[in-house]
Amino acid sequence: MSDQFPGQSPNEAGRDEGPYSNVSGQPPSVPPGQPIGGPPAQPPRRHRLRNALLAAGAVVVVVIIALVVGASIGKNSSSNSSGGSADPSAPAGNASSAAPSAAAALPSGGQQYASDMQSTFNFNSGVAASDIASFGQQVCQDRQSGTSVAGEVPTAQQRWSNTSTGDAIQMITLAEKDMCPSELTAQTVTYVVTGTPGASVTYGPSGSDLSGSVPMSVSAALETPSYYAINAQLQGAGEVKCRLEVDGVTLSSGTASGGYNIAGCQIGQNPTTGSWVNENSG
Numbered sequence: 001m002s003d004q005f006p007g008q009s010p011n012e013a014g015r016d017e018g019p020y021s022n023v024s025g026q027p028p029s030v031p032p033g034q035p036i037g038g039p040p041a042q043p044p045r046r047h048r049l050r051n052a053l054l055a056a057g058a059v060v061v062v063v064i065i066a067l068v069v070g071a072s073i074g075k076n077s078s079s080n081s082s083g084g085s086a087d088p089s090a091p092a093g094n095a096s097s098a099a100p101s102a103a104a105a106l107p108s109g110g111q112q113y114a115s116d117m118q119s120t121f122n123f124n125s126g127v128a129a130s131d132i133a134s135f136g137q138q139v140c141q142d143r144q145s146g147t148s149v150a151g152e153v154p155t156a157q158q159r160w161s162n163t164s165t166g167d168a169i170q171m172i173t174l175a176e177k178d179m180c181p182s183e184l185t186a187q188t189v190t191y192v193v194t195g196t197p198g199a200s201v202t203y204g205p206s207g208s209d210l211s212g213s214v215p216m217s218v219s220a221a222l223e224t225p226s227y228y229a230i231n232a233q234l235q236g237a238g239e240v241k242c243r244l245e246v247d248g249v250t251l252s253s254g255t256a257s258g259g260y261n262i263a264g265c266q267i268g269q270n271p272t273t274g275s276w277v278n279e280n281s282g
Helices: 045-081 110-121 129-144 149-159 165-179
Strands: 188-195 200-205 210-212 216-221 227-233 236-246 249-259 262-269 276-278
Touching: 110 129, 110 165, 129 149, 129 165, 149 165, 149 249, 165 249, 165 276, 188 200, 188 227, 188 262, 227 236, 227 249, 236 262, 249 276
Parallel strands: none
Antiparallel strands: 188 216, 188 236, 200 210, 200 227, 227 262, 236 249, 249 262, 262 276
16 A cells, blocks of 8 residues: 555655654644753763763862872971971061071170271171171181281281271270180380481380480380370481381381481371371471
8 A cells, every 4th residue: 555645746755754744744733841853962972971081080180189288288297396497488586487696696705896896997887797706706716826916917907908007906906805805915015226326216105205225125015195206316327217016016117317317206096996006207
């Protein structure tokens, strides 16, 4: 029996009309609320598998991150509890993380010496207290090993540029006073005259008129007069030299030759630094 309807061609009778085809040629009725064409299509099975794997991978990543963070926190906690290094970001004032002050690192008497040097010689702010204290410590070590004040003066002048001989002596004396008082001895002034015998010599601190003869070398305690001086006058011929020393270091010298010329030496004290300086008059 043929499925061909009256008026329908054989080709039309075999054609698939799809879900809407029926014998009447009208689309079937669709229940309210249901989209035309039937329920929504589900994604292919391979897509559902891929989505499941991606979700599982995300969970694994989160778990790994959590484990790493937890291990790091535990390590830091263990380090702090066992006396490890303090966190450098800890706030200032925390006793466990605060760096030692510069003053605490200075040798004994170093802070006082740095203060005395800065106030006496007006060092600028660029000169660190630790550098001053280090110099003072070197002075003490050299003096304890037998180096004289005269032998230590070049060290001071090399360490501090443009330092006069008198200032160098004062720096050494301050180091002894503040950092190694056992090396501090009474300072001396020495009058020295050499040359042709018979020259007339007067010497001493301000206000005195002591007499001497050539050659001579006389030492006395260094005090604080206005000045120390030597005058050595020739008696018609020859040559004469004088020099004034403080702690064995020459601060002033003079020479004269022929006739009745005078060799003069004089030192005075700088009122600001206390250093003895050359005031040579001839």
